[in-house]
Amino acid sequence: MLSPLSSENILITLSLALFAKASIVVKRADHSSSSVSPTSSSISASSDTVTSNSTELEASAALHLGTFETFGWANPTFPSYHNSCNVTNQRMINGALIDAVQVSSYARDRLLANGTSDEIYQRWFGDGPIFTVAGVIENTIQGVKDDLLFRCDDPQGGCAANPTTWSGYHVLNTTGETNFCDLFYSAKKPLTHICFEGTIIDVEPTLYAGIDLFHRYFHLDQMSSEGYIGEFTEELPDILDLAQNNGTFAVRNVDNYLYYLADVYAEAVVPGGCLGDISAD
Ligand SMILES: *[C@@H]1O[C@H](CO)[C@@H](O)[C@H](O)[C@H]1NC(C)=O
Ligand SMILES: *[C@@H]1O[C@H](CO)[C@@H](O)[C@H](O)[C@H]1NC(C)=O
Ligand SMILES: *[C@@H]1O[C@H](CO)[C@@H](O)[C@H](O)[C@H]1NC(C)=O
Ligand SMILES: *[C@@H]1O[C@H](CO)[C@@H](O)[C@H](O)[C@H]1NC(C)=O
Ligand SMILES: *[C@@H]1O[C@H](CO)[C@@H](O)[C@H](O)[C@H]1NC(C)=O
Numbered sequence: 001m002l003s004p005l006s007s008e009n010i011l012i013t014l015s016l017a018l019f020a021k022a023s024i025v026v027k028r029a030d031h032s033s034s035s036v037s038p039t040s041s042s043i044s045a046s047s048d049t050v051t052s053n054s055t056e057l058e059a060s061a062a063l064h065l066g067t068f069e070t071f072g073w074a075n076p077t078f079p080s081y082h083n084s085c086n087v088t089n090q091r092m093i094n095g096a097l098i099d100a101v102q103v104s105s106y107a108r109d110r111l112l113a114n115g116t117s118d119e120i121y122q123r124w125f126g127d128g129p130i131f132t133v134a135g136v137i138e139n140t141i142q143g144v145k146d147d148l149l150f151r152c153d154d155p156q157g158g159c160a161a162n163p164t165t166w167s168g169y170h171v172l173n174t175t176g177e178t179n180f181c182d183l184f185y186s187a188k189k190p191l192t193h194i195c196f197e198g199t200i201i202d203v204e205p206t207l208y209a210g211i212d213l214f215h216r217y218f219h220l221d222q223m224s225s226e227g228y229i230g231e232f233t234e235e236l237p238d239i240l241d242l243a244q245n246n247g248t249f250a251v252r253n254v255d256n257y258l259y260y261l262a263d264v265y266a267e268a269v270v271p272g273g274c275l276g277d278i279s280a281d
Helices: 006-020 053-065 087-117 119-125 130-142 183-188 209-217 236-245 254-269
Strands: 149-151 169-170 179-180
Touching: 006 236, 087 119, 087 130, 087 183, 119 130, 119 236, 119 254, 130 149, 130 209, 179 236, 179 254, 209 254, 236 254
Parallel strands: 149 179
Antiparallel strands: 169 179
């Protein structure tokens, strides 16, 4: 039915990209048995899909030897792709996946190094338990994703109906399917743009594709642990209030994670970061 890229294939892709420090190469899964996507036959011949056999073997060997680095994560896992995501779509989404692996590594390192007395931790999680935050971040990157499917064929018509506002959606009546709209590719920014687009508070963390993926993941049962992580509150004053007065729920609220990830990352890569003025809200 489907011809998903396996997690290992994406990992090889990712390692190739890291090795080469070049554009991301997408390895196509065999789709000879495919019956789903009308577009799949047109992409198998694309020159974009060519991977160097020796480089691939090298990356694969490094993977098996455990000698290649994915921002300190030992075994990141990835969703499968539905055939409706063509090579171009997959290259762009893979870029966001790599950004998610990277941005979360800063959060992990800061959590472990600075604990709960950290100013940024307290801002977004208050006195909420660090075990929840550490576990949620690790599970999001390394947890089992065998129920997750990324698709690009707009099965509910949400992209077509909302072309300037919807970047994607959780496909109704599925536990693990997320559809990406074309707006995702044009509107979401790579992490390298952090602090260029405006303050985090002005532009909101989901402007960044790698952080927005966290938000999309949390709509899926396997990543939210059946709703343990949820959108309890989404307005900044409420998010900050949750951290200060209701830490138990701050560590379960999607947006508290998104702001935390962006805040930690920005401060790590740009002197002083670019959070913006939280007292204004
Ligand atoms: C890639 O390498 C494998 C193992 O050495 C070999 O069997 C295969 O024929 C090679 N494929 C291409 C396209 O060169
Ligand atoms: C891939 O899909 C996008 C729409 O998401 C489309 O614009 C593009 O032309 C497609 N590319 C190929 C090679 O089919
Ligand atoms: C720990 O916090 C300090 C600021 O208090 C910061 O400079 C440092 O980078 C943090 N450590 C990590 C690993 O993020
Ligand atoms: C989802 O399931 C409900 C209840 O079975 C149904 O009414 C609805 O049409 C379904 N929605 C979609 C988009 O399939
Ligand atoms: C904490 O937030 C949750 C979710 O909004 C709410 O149900 C709960 O009542 C709040 N608890 C307190 C003590 O405010």
